[in-house]
Amino acid sequence: MTRNRSFLGVIIGLPYLHGLWHPQSKASANTQAQRFNVLYQILYTLSFYPMYSTLRNLVAIDSPTGFTHQACQYIFDLLKSYGWQPEFTNKGAVRCTLGNQAPTLSIAAHVDTLGAIVSKVKSDGTLGISKLGSPLLTSYETEYCRIYTLDGKIYTGTLLLNNPSAHANREAETTKRDLSNMHIRIDEETYTKEQTEDLGIQIGDIIAFDTRYQELPSGYIKSRFMDNKAGCYVLFEIARRLAQQNQTAPVELFFSNYEEVGHGGTCGYAPTIQELLTIDMGVLGNDNEGTETHCSICVKDGSGPYDYHFRRRLVHLAQQHQIPFKQDVYVYYSSDGSAALNAGQPFRVALIGDPVLLPRMVWNAPTKKAYKPP
Ligand SMILES: [Zn+2]
Numbered sequence: 001m002t003r004n005r006s007f008l009g010v011i012i013g014l015p016y017l018h019g020l021w022h023p024q025s026k027a028s029a030n031t032q033a034q035r036f037n038v039l040y041q042i043l044y045t046l047s048f049y050p051m052y053s054t055l056r057n058l059v060a061i062d063s064p065t066g067f068t069h070q071a072c073q074y075i076f077d078l079l080k081s082y083g084w085q086p087e088f089t090n091k092g093a094v095r096c097t098l099g100n101q102a103p104t105l106s107i108a109a110h111v112d113t114l115g116a117i118v119s120k121v122k123s124d125g126t127l128g129i130s131k132l133g134s135p136l137l138t139s140y141e142t143e144y145c146r147i148y149t150l151d152g153k154i155y156t157g158t159l160l161l162n163n164p165s166a167h168a169n170r171e172a173e174t175t176k177r178d179l180s181n182m183h184i185r186i187d188e189e190t191y192t193k194e195q196t197e198d199l200g201i202q203i204g205d206i207i208a209f210d211t212r213y214q215e216l217p218s219g220y221i222k223s224r225f226m227d228n229k230a231g232c233y234v235l236f237e238i239a240r241r242l243a244q245q246n247q248t249a250p251v252e253l254f255f256s257n258y259e260e261v262g263h264g265g266t267c268g269y270a271p272t273i274q275e276l277l278t279i280d281m282g283v284l285g286n287d288n289e290g291t292e293t294h295c296s297i298c299v300k301d302g303s304g305p306y307d308y309h310f311r312r313r314l315v316h317l318a319q320q321h322q323i324p325f326k327q328d329v330y331v332y333y334s335s336d337g338s339a340a341l342n343a344g345q346p347f348r349v350a351l352i353g354d355p356v357l358l359p360r361m362v363w364n365a366p367t368k369k370a371y372k373p374p
Contacts, residue, residue: 052215054078054240055233059223062146062208064115064132065260068092071111075255078236082243089268094255096239099248102272106252106347107238108336109231109279110259113224116159116207118147118184121197125190126183127157129207133260137177140209145184148206155199157184159209227281228259230354234279256336265336266343275310275348278337282328282353289326290355298351301330303338310350 063071075094079086086096094111097103114135120128127147140159147155162181163169175181184207190196213223221230235253242249252273256264265278282296290296297314298306311327318325337349 052221052233054236055221055229056213056215058111058229058232058236059211059213059225062115062148062206063111063113063257064117064206064208065112065258065264066117066132067115067148067206067208068112068257072255072257075111075232075236079239079253082239084239084243091257091268093257093264093268095268095270096253097270098239098242098251098253101248101250103250103252103270104272104274105250105277106254106269106273106275107235107277107279108254108256108265109235110228110256110264110336111232112257112260112264113227113229114260115209116145116184118201118203118205118207120203121193121201122183123193125192125196126185127196127201127207129159129179129182129184131179132207135209137179137182141177141182144210146208146210147184147186147201148208149200150202150205151200153200155186155188155201157186157207159183160185226354227356228279230356231279231281234354259336259339262334263339263343265339266345269340269345269347273345273347275307276337276340276345276350277310278335278349278351280335280351280353282355283330283333284355287331288328290328291326292355293324294355295323295325296353296355297325297327298330298333298335298353299327301333301335301338301351303334303342306337306350307348310348314350314352 058071058074061071061074069092072088072092072094076086076088079094079096084096084098086094088094095106112133114131114133116129116132116135118127119130122128137159141161143159145157145159147157149155160183161172161175161177162183164172166172169175186196186199186201188196188199190199209224211224213221215221223229232255235255238251239253252270254265254269256268258264259280265276269276282290282298284290284292295318297311297318299311300306315325315327317323335351337351340347341349
């Protein structure tokens with residue numbers, strides 16, 4: 001019943017909580033009361049009037065890792081429209097401080113997604129690919145895609161097994177899929193390498209897979225790449241709501257653009273950051289406690305444990321506000337938080353997530369009751 005208000009509740013409370021957690025914070029009691037009011041208003045409004053347009057818009061912008069400039073420009077323009085002063089990092093990520101105070105907490109989500117890149121134009125005119133990130137080939141087989149050429153053309157195609165028809169290939173079902181026996185079929189009359197190259201397609205062109213975005217009456221949103229555009233959406237709502245209430249916080253929003261290849265979170269933060277909260281997909285699996293309706297708090301992933309004290313605060317926050325959550329170990333996983341630590345950033349890092357299961361996540365149902373913090 002609580003759906004993803006749990007996730008939003010934890011995230012949106014952070015600017016408020018940051019002041020409480022830090023006795024050295026100069027925030028006055030009045031400021032803290034204002035933050036609490038903001039938290040309440042955010043949660044109340046989100047519960048009754050979910051606005052998905054920015055999520056929908058972001059998902060509609062193809063952004064495989066390494067090809068995120070259009071999505072980052074959208075984020076930049078959106079934050080500007082809310083009255084904030086975002087900036088691009090040298091690597092093209094977007095960061096935005098929520099006011100004039102030096103930020104000590106950075107909240108990060110990544111805008112880059114899985115995808116592919118053309119690695120070969122084959123003799124029959126089809127395309128060989130290399131993965132961007134680690135898409136499961138069995139999940140992406142038969143998926144439609146767009147091919148972005150260097151000179152700005154966009155073609156469409158489909159990821160297929162070689163000789164894919166079961167009517168012509170007895171082993172179509174049992175063949176182990178790998179990059180050597182799959183190809184992109186272009187939706188153009190091309191049957192030779194030269195014909196494909198004449199279209200302007202070449203090695204290095206970007207392959208972006210269809211998202212199949214759907215908002216359903218049940219409250220579900222199904223789409224590829226909710227990892228991690230759902231996380232970006234939460235950051236959008238923090239920015240929008242604080243601006244709407246004329247509030248500020250010593251918080252930085254950080255939209256990284258190379259998470260899927262491991263270095264998005266390594267650098268680019270404001271120099272005053274002490275803590276990093278990473279929002280990314282929560283892992284669901286047979287050995288995990290998490291469900292689609294609980295906020296997932298990661299205790300450890302493939303890179304090691306997250307900060308004990310930071311995590312404990314998140315757990316206490318969720319308990320205090322009766323926000324459903326589960327703690328979990330993500331065995332085969334790392335995050336922008338891992339990248340920051342591995343790069344030597346001296347942050348205390350925590351990781352929470354919106355549980356995503358191929359390719360679906362639960363979001364607010366329009367009919368559910370508002371969450372009312374005590
Ligand atoms: Zn992710």
